[in-house]
Amino acid sequence: MTISDPAGDDADVHAAIHEATYRALCRHGYHQTTIQQIADEFEKSKSLLYYHYEDKGELLTDFLRHLLDELAERLTVEGADPYDDLLILVDRLVPVPMDEEAVQFRRVLLEIRAAASHDERHRELVRRSDGLIRSAFADVIRRGAETGRFDPAVDPDEAAEFVHTALLGTMIRGVTLDDPETVARTRRTLERYVDRYLLVE
Amino acid sequence: MTISDPAGDDADVHAAIHEATYRALCRHGYHQTTIQQIADEFEKSKSLLYYHYEDKGELLTDFLRHLLDELAERLTVEGADPYDDLLILVDRLVPVPMDEEAVQFRRVLLEIRAAASHDERHRELVRRSDGLIRSAFADVIRRGAETGRFDPAVDPDEAAEFVHTALLGTMIRGVTLDDPETVARTRRTLERYVDRYLLVE
Numbered sequence: 001m002t003i004s005d006p007a008g009d010d011a012d013v014h015a016a017i018h019e020a021t022y023r024a025l026c027r028h029g030y031h032q033t034t035i036q037q038i039a040d041e042f043e044k045s046k047s048l049l050y051y052h053y054e055d056k057g058e059l060l061t062d063f064l065r066h067l068l069d070e071l072a073e074r075l076t077v078e079g080a081d082p083y084d085d086l087l088i089l090v091d092r093l094v095p096v097p098m099d100e101e102a103v104q105f106r107r108v109l110l111e112i113r114a115a116a117s118h119d120e121r122h123r124e125l126v127r128r129s130d131g132l133i134r135s136a137f138a139d140v141i142r143r144g145a146e147t148g149r150f151d152p153a154v155d156p157d158e159a160a161e162f163v164h165t166a167l168l169g170t171m172i173r174g175v176t177l178d179d180p181e182t183v184a185r186t187r188r189t190l191e192r193y194v195d196r197y198l199l200v201e
Numbered sequence: 202m203t204i205s206d207p208a209g210d211d212a213d214v215h216a217a218i219h220e221a222t223y224r225a226l227c228r229h230g231y232h233q234t235t236i237q238q239i240a241d242e243f244e245k246s247k248s249l250l251y252y253h254y255e256d257k258g259e260l261l262t263d264f265l266r267h268l269l270d271e272l273a274e275r276l277t278v279e280g281a282d283p284y285d286d287l288l289i290l291v292d293r294l295v296p297v298p299m300d301e302e303a304v305q306f307r308r309v310l311l312e313i314r315a316a317a318s319h320d321e322r323h324r325e326l327v328r329r330s331d332g333l334i335r336s337a338f339a340d341v342i343r344r345g346a347e348t349g350r351f352d353p354a355v356d357p358d359e360a361a362e363f364v365h366t367a368l369l370g371t372m373i374r375g376v377t378l379d380d381p382e383t384v385a386r387t388r389r390t391l392e393r394y395v396d397r398y399l400l401v402e
Contacts, residue, residue, distance in 0.1 A: 029319065031232055107318050113377045114315045117308050118230065127378055162367065162390045169370030176314045177328055189363045197398060 014066075016044055017052065021063045026104040030111035035059060057121075064112070064125045071129055075136035082144030083199060087191065089136055090163075094171050096184045106175045133167075134160050141198065150198045159198060166190050215267075217245055218253065222264045227305040231312035236260060258322075265313070265326045272330055276337035283345030284400060288392065290337055291364075295372050297385045307376045334368075335361050342399065351399045360399060367391050 020041035024033045027041075035056045039046040053059040074092050077085040095102060116122040137160035144150030170190060174183030221242035225234050228242075236257045240247040254260040275293050278286040296303060317323040338361035345351030371391060375384030 107315070111315045113373065114308070114312045117377045117379060123378060130374065158390055158393070161387060162394060165370035165374060165387050166363065166367045167370070168373060169366035169368070172314065172369060172373060173331065173366060176318045177324060178318060186362060186366050189359055193363060
């Protein structure tokens with residue numbers, strides 16, 4: 001990539017800004033993070049950051065859009081067994097065990113979600129993120145029902161919504177209580193639900 | 202109640218302060234609410250409020266303790282049918298439909314939960330609140346298993362944890378997306394889980 005490739009260069013700058021935003025959010029939390037703290041994490045020239053974004057709101061909106069793209073990639077599973085794929089999705093969204101950085105970042109996501117109720121732009125991004133997760137689960141459950149791996153009487157969209165809701169509850173309980181054992185136990189309960197309710201033995 | 206009954210008088214003052222705190226939190230949200238805004242909602246002398254609490258943190262901790270007492274009362278159900286009791290509990294925690302004030306207050310609860318990860322005192326209160334809810338559900342599911350209303354193969358503590366987690370996820374999705382239809386739909390899915398997974402037909 002050269003200076004004569006402005007589009008590529010721009011992508012590089014954005015990637016570096018997203019990295020800096022991620023680090024600042026993990027370190028300070030959503031409410032305490034200022035654009036100055038993001039600039040402090042940014043290795044390139046700070047003026048570059050201010051050149052690209054007018055304020056913290058604009059920068060965070062762009063960061064959330066970037067997370068949404070990443071999420072779409074992380075939700076791509078095309079294994080041989082829909083049951084395994086479902087558990088892979090669960091594991092990618094709420095891994096067990098979760099390292100401290102993963103816990104911190106999920107705390108930030110929860111703060112963003114709580115704050116999104118006051119901010120229509122962020123709410124729309126949360127809504128799209130929920131939609132992506134739900135349709136990934138629905139696809140895998142539908143595939144499982146078609147191949148006879150899952151109970152065909154189960155409605156894929158309904159089951160997907162329930163798995164997503166339970167997963168959100170699991171994440172929230174674990175990261176707010178700072179209790180990895182709660183995450184592990186609640187995730188096992190979710191897996192048992194999948195085994196007993198969806199799986200054809 | 203007379204001036205010679207200081208204990209009773211104190212209880213009155215605290216009740217009025219809790220009311221003012223509730224109103225200020227619903228109006229401004231957890232992060233924006235200042236002790237001045239709580240004082241503005243307080244009908245008695247503002248100096249009385251500052252006399253009782255040193256800062257916002259102390260006041261909010263006391264308010265959360267008060268909520269915990271209220272929660273314990275709201276979780277008392279002793280009807281004839283454990284299945285009905287379980288649905289009553291669900292309804293008291295996440296009512297459908299939810300009026301605007303109920304949505305606002307649950308948004309505040311979510312903000313408190315997100316913030317509790319940085320505050321050990323509040324985290325302990327969130328932990329106790331979760332414990333109360335879980336044991337209320339476990340009691341009713343245990344009663345249902347004993348009376349043959351629920352599947353005796355289901356572990357009451359595990360099912361209670363799952364219902365609680367799903368309920369938390371339901372509340373969070375509904376109030377952050379400001380979408381009553383999501384709350385209603387997810388709660389129906391939770392009820393179907395209870396019907397299919399717990400209930401003996």
